[in-house]
Amino acid sequence: MKWSFRLFTLAGTEVRVHATFLLLLLFVAGQSFLSGQGLPAALESTLFIITIFACVVLHEFGHVLAARGYGIRTPDITLLPIGGVARLERMPRKPSQELVVAICGPLVNVIIATVIYLGFGISAVLHPGYDFLKSGNFFEKLMMWNVLMVAFNLIPAFPMDGGRVLRALLAMFLEYGHATRMAASIGQGLAMVVSIYMLLNHTFQPMLLLICFFVFMAAGQEAATVTQQEVTRNLRVRDAMLTDFRSLPFESTLRDGVTLLLAGSQQDFPVLDAHGSGMQGMLTRHDLISALAEKGPGHPVVEVMRPCPASTQPASELTQALEILSASDCTALPVLDPIDGKLVGLLTTENVGETLMVRAALMKLRA
Numbered sequence: 035m036k037w038s039f040r041l042f043t044l045a046g047t048e049v050r051v052h053a054t055f056l057l058l059l060l061f062v063a064g065q066s067f068l069s070g071q072g073l074p075a076a077l078e079s080t081l082f083i084i085t086i087f088a089c090v091v092l093h094e095f096g097h098v099l100a101a102r103g104y105g106i107r108t109p110d111i112t113l114l115p116i117g118g119v120a121r122l123e124r125m126p127r128k129p130s131q132e133l134v135v136a137i138c139g140p141l142v143n144v145i146i147a148t149v150i151y152l153g154f155g156i157s158a159v160l161h162p163g164y165d166f167l168k169s170g171n172f173f174e175k176l177m178m179w180n181v182l183m184v185a186f187n188l189i190p191a192f193p194m195d196g197g198r199v200l201r202a203l204l205a206m207f208l209e210y211g212h213a214t215r216m217a218a219s220i221g222q223g224l225a226m227v228v229s230i231y232m233l234l235n236h237t238f239q240p241m242l243l244l245i246c247f248f249v250f251m252a253a254g255q256e257a258a259t260v261t262q263q264e265v266t267r268n269l270r271v272r273d274a275m276l277t278d279f280r281s282l283p284f285e286s287t288l289r290d291g292v293t294l295l296l297a298g299s300q301q302d303f304p305v306l307d308a309h310g311s312g313m314q315g316m317l318t319r320h321d322l323i324s325a326l327a328e329k330g331p332g333h334p335v336v337e338v339m340r341p342c343p344a345s346t347q348p349a350s351e352l353t354q355a356l357e358i359l360s361a362s363d364c365t366a367l368p369v370l371d372p373i374d375g376k377l378v379g380l381l382t383t384e385n386v387g388e389t390l391m392v393r394a395a396l397m398k399l400r401a
């Protein structure tokens with residue numbers, strides 16, 4: 035994730051923090067400092083927020099350890115102001131496994147709250163007006179926060195754990211893609227109902243509205259990803275790669291790039307390496323035009339191109355290659371021959387989109 039920094043690595047999982055989370059810390063500390071409670075209150079609030087996020091990390095490790103039990107690794111966890119995001123290598127496709135992985139996060143918060151409840155004998159009731167920013171009652175606030183996290187995460191909508199629980203339950207009776215789309219629609223419906231309720235009752239809560247917006251987007255995203263995975267399943271890179279493309283030799287100048295750009299409809303050109311077979315980088319139309327104005331047509335393309343270190347092979351799975359493409363900064367993923375490393379194709383999102391459209395049309399024809 036962009037704008038995130040590594041904090042530490044625990045049991046093979048990198049814990050990262052997003053820049054916006056640091057802003058949240060500043061905001062909370064500043065707010066309690068300015069509210070006239072002074073420095074001790076500001077320190078206490080900051081300490082409370084940090085403890086809360088330690089709970090978020092533990093919650094995420096609940097998911098991580100459960101996933102590890104099924105042989106799924108988690109490369110990293112990112113802390114955002116709305117909570118943590120564990121990037122699992124893959125989601126377990128078996129509904130019972132997804133259910134366990136989804137539940138083990140909130141379960142950690144249940145354990146923390148129970149330990150505080152039993153250990154300190156604190157009891158309190160969570161209500162909408164509960165003030166987490168008031169000073170004092172550190173453990174009561176911590177217990178309440180963990181209860182809130184359980185409640186929040188069990189809302190049956192993506193990206194909350196409850197959304198995954200719902201999908202897993204539906205997938206026990208329905209086909210996986212169908213279950214995902216149904217769970218996504220339920221989440222989006224819920225977000226709509228809450229938003230409309232706020233509108234009609236004039237109880238405008240910016241934070242809640244933001245969450246509704248997030249839920250709406252995330253649900254659509256989840257459904258789209260699964261649908262794409264369904265269509266691309268069993269497809270190889272060679273089925274969707276671009277094979278008819280022009281490339282630039284290593285020693286080309288921007289003038290050569292312009293000639294190719296004007297000669298056809300291709301916009302981004304691979305720059306070959308010194309041997310003339312592998313790929314060194316990518317010259318995009320945008321970079322070409324801006325460099326042309328600054329440096330002139332005689333400038334070498336190797337100084338303007340973007341390096342594209344990631345690559346794939348014709349026989350690789352398309353789904354995996356698309357993940358590599360979306361994680362890279364390049365507009366196209368070079369497809370290299372596994373034996374001699376020669377550039378044999380380019381994988382671009384447009385071309386994959388066209389392949390999928392053709393495939394969908396043919397599937398309709400057959401049906």
Ligand SMILES: [Zn+2]
Pocket residue numbers: 093094097139140187195
């Ligand atoms: Zn969770």
